[in-house]
Amino acid sequence: MLKPNNSWKWYFDQQHNSLMLHLGNDMVFRTAIPAKFLITCAMQENTFTVEDATAFETFKSSIEHLDLPKPRKAELALNAVAAGRFHKPMMPKSWFFQTQSHGYEPELGEIVTLATETGQSRFIVIENSGSASLCMMAEQEPLSLSSTKEMNYCDTIKVMNDRIPPFVEELHQGLALVG
Template identity: 85%
Template sequence: MLKPNNSWKWYFDQQHNSLMLDLGNEMVFRVAIPAKLLVTCALEDNTFTVDDASIYQTFKDRIDNLDLPRARKAELALNAVAASRFHKPMMPKSWFFKTQSHGYEPELGEVVTLETETGTSKFIVIENSGSASLCMMAELDTLALNSTKEMKYCDTIKVMNDRIPPFVEELHQGLALVG
């Protein structure tokens, strides 16, 4: 996985209308967050700070057990850092997700599940504002929110915390029949 360093730089590419991260050595990462969801300071050049590196490490550690290729994990972690630093505040869109029987307070970078009427998907928590959390989809398959709207990998949505149960990792154990 990528190792952050002090030469990394955030910048906005007008030609692609996207936030980019210059990783040095002629490598550039294109952030998945649409320009309309970025705060104004994302349109300026910004250094990749020590705080960015720390948050990157937090996300990287928290998503390590997800069933994703290494490159996709790096993509998810970098998009999560960009969202934590440059995503505009947004109103919750909780109506797409089923209410849970008990309240839950997710932590930064925690993997959680969100369930719609048609399916369930894993998300990582980008920010918890107390009653609601900004979450980023962490699965490659799309998730239908309703009959006309769906989410894809690295899309963000804010939901009330009463819609968020903790993710319970399934352990696959081999069983042998004896006898």
């Protein structure tokens, strides 16, 4: 996977109407965040800071166990860093997701599940503001939110924390029955 360094630079590409990250060696990463969701400072050149590198490592270690190809994990981690730094504040859209019976306080980088009436998907927590969390979809298959709306890989949504249960990874162990 990628190793952050001090030559990485964030910039806004007018031609592609996208936030980009120049990774050096003629490599450029295009973020998945629509331009309308970016804060004003994202339109200028910004250095990839120590805080960005720390967030990248946090997200990278959180998604290590997900069943995704390495390039998709790098994409998810970089998009998560970009969202954490440059995403505009948004209002929660919790009505798409099922209410949970207990309160939960997810942590930065934690993998959680969000369930709709038609399915569920894993998300990575980008930010927890106390009562709500900004989450990024970490599944490659789309998630239907309603009959007319769906979420795709690396899309973000803010939801109230009462809709977020922790993700429980099922461990498949080879057990032998003896006796």
